[in-house]
Amino acid sequence: MRRLNVRPAQIDECIQKSMFAFSFKPQNPELQPGELLLLQLVKTEAVRLGKLHSRIDFALVFDHIEPDHDGAISRLHWPKENRVWPWIVYGSATVPTIPFSLEDLGLSVDYDGQTNPRYIEPRDEQLIRPYIQWTLAEVPEPALQLVSASEVVQTFGQKRTLAAIYNHDRIAVLHKVPKRMVTIEQFTRNQFLADNLKSYYGNRCQVCGKDFLPDYGVAFSEAHHIQYLAQGGLDVSGNIAVLCPNHHRIIHSTNAQFNRKTLTYEYPNGLREQLLHPDHFVNAPPFLALG
Structure with missing residues (x-):
């Protein structure tokens, strides 16, 4: 595991392309396929953005490193930086994390500073790994210990769990990966994302407001995609409502429309039902504005 410092202007490209740039090729030890690279906001920017205690929201899964002989790759992907790097890192995936900062974990070593990448000691890596949301990213981790969505909420609380869901959404929006069709009418979806939302609302x-418990x-509820995946809807929190079976079925049966401005379901007969618990719509970050 390594720590990378990144500025806000760089991070979207890093998330979208699972890429980063180095001034030197890491040695002793060399980077290994599958190794995690934590994307940490530089401290001055974290202070400015009010994220001093949540500097890390994403990690790259290292795949390989290539030289940028003439700077063409650097200029293509980070044109506003007005510089080039001799080495370009390519990842196999971008993984969301529970927002955290290394300084808050009581680690054995101070990992602050400007050096990229900064190697993280194995004893400290074990303290960091619970914050990496592999299952939410649907990325397999070797020897992964699966946790339920309710355990995530119990461990990190509602606020940080919702922030991790939004981190998932930011990756999904930036990647815009084409839907993988399983059958003619069924699309794959991230069940852990739905489970996290259901757990957030206590099902x-x-x-x-129906609670079956x-x-x-x-404890039982269902996740409804407001714009169906088969119609181009994204599998992100802003396109999901947590419903009881009755409301799930009647919304489908009547083709009720969701009004995002009023957070209301509008039925063909004129009935309107406003969401009682709209948290993840109200607090959604700007990038998740789905129209």
Whole structure:
């Protein structure tokens, strides 16, 4: 695992292309395929943006490194930097994290400074790994210990869990990966994303507030894609509502329309039902404006 310093102007390209640039090729030890590269905001920018305690939102999964002999790759991907780097790092994926800062974890070494990349000691890596949301990214990790969505919420709280969901969404929006069709009418989706949202709301319907746990002893809800995946909808939180089975079925049956301005479901007969629990729509970051 390594720590990389990155500025806000660079980070979207790093997330979208799973790329980074180095001034020198890491040695002793060399980078290994599958190694995590933590994208950490430089401290001055983190202070300016109010993210001193959440400097890391993403990590790259290292794949390989190539020389940029004439600077063409650097200029293509980071034109505003007005500089070139001799080495370009390519990742196999970008993984969201629970927002965190290395300084807050009580690590054995101070990993601050400007050096890129900064090697992280194995004993400290073990403290960092719980923040890496492999399952939310649907990226396999060797010897992955699967955790449920409820465990994520219990461990990190609602606010940080929702922030990690938004980190997933930022990757999904930037990558714009074509839908993978399983059958003619069924598309793959990130079940862990849906489970995180359902757990965030305590499995209560966002429309009526129905909670099955008191009556039936089972926490149950369903995730509804507002714009169907088959119609080009994104598998991101801003396109998902947590519903009870009744509201899920009636919305499908009537083709009720979701009004994002009023956060209301509008039915053909004129009935309007406003969301009782609209948190993840109200607090959504600007990049997730889906129209």
